[in-house]
Amino acid sequence: MDERLKKALEISNLSTVINDKKRLLKEQFFDKVIVYKHGGIFTITPELINFAQNLLDRDLDTAVLIDDNELPINVTDLDEFVSDLYDTYFSATNKYFQDYQELIKNRSAEKIINV
């Protein structure tokens, strides 16, 4: 093992590694819930999903939504848009959940940082 890594692993305490990993998992979750659609940029939140689903439930095919840059975006295929929101969001939450479970299961820095 590289001497620098060995030294770092010896000195690192477990909580530092775990907290750092938790922070990155959270940030990566937020990376994954961004979608670029119809020229706009949307961060998927439960609120957005609920709102878009509500529009769909009112039999709308098209709706103008305000994106992350506060620009009006004409969403012309609301059905597909909502479906993409669900898929992307739950794909991200499931990944976050799996990675988080893996993290709390492993109780050593070497297991968490699999080198």
Next chain:
Amino acid sequence: MSKGIICFAVNNGSVDYLKQARFLAKRAKEYLGLPVTVITNETDYSGIFDNVIDITESKSNNIRRYYNGSEEYEVLNFQNDSRPLAYDLSPYDETILVDTDYIICSDKLLMPFEQQHDFMLHDKSIDLAPWRGSQEFWHLNDAGIKFYWATCVFFRKTEENKIFFDLLKHIQENWNYYNLLYEISHPMYRNDYAFSIAIHILNGFQEGEWAKVFPRPIYHSLDKDFLYKIDNSTLTLLTQKHTEYDTYTVTQIHDTDVHVMNKYSLEEHIDV
């Protein structure tokens, strides 16, 4: 509309930016499927690039410290003065301009092509060493204007963007003046600063929305950290520890692009 990546690789005798550019191009093809143009003053550029544009030797007199971990550093010439030529030299209608020390581990850079803004870059970052805070990347100085990263920039060929890059040239040519005007604490020309100043000017000398920002921050590791391993899209780094000098914490990140500033340890892991 043509789309692709451009990068600048101007070696300084110690750091091999062209080698980094080869690595960037290899990963750009793997993760993004985009063509890559390198802009360089080197002549041995065989292989992976789709397009090579020669530029003349840099006239830059910049010098800076290149750290290799928190203990060692070299003071070297830093030839970063070609960046304002990006608009003129890019062969693409839609361009991602990226630093050679940006490690692509995802398809995230394809996203800007899907949206309507003609100029985008990062205004926020996530330091892989969380304790550092990195206030230097928030504003140009304590009372200064907002900081923007020139590391990864999306632009389309538009009249307005031409004006932006022409303004960059003007700022660069008159760097001493702008350095004083914006009260930057050291004389070195930095592209991040020049971009930030140009955006400030185009916003009417105030904060504004001329430049749109990527929805998520850029991840970075300083040159006081080490890149320990690259395993496909998993990067393992030793990040500088807060409490003790020359000690490090192990950090691992998956499927995420990272700006790795330690050129020496990056070069150790380049397999092209």
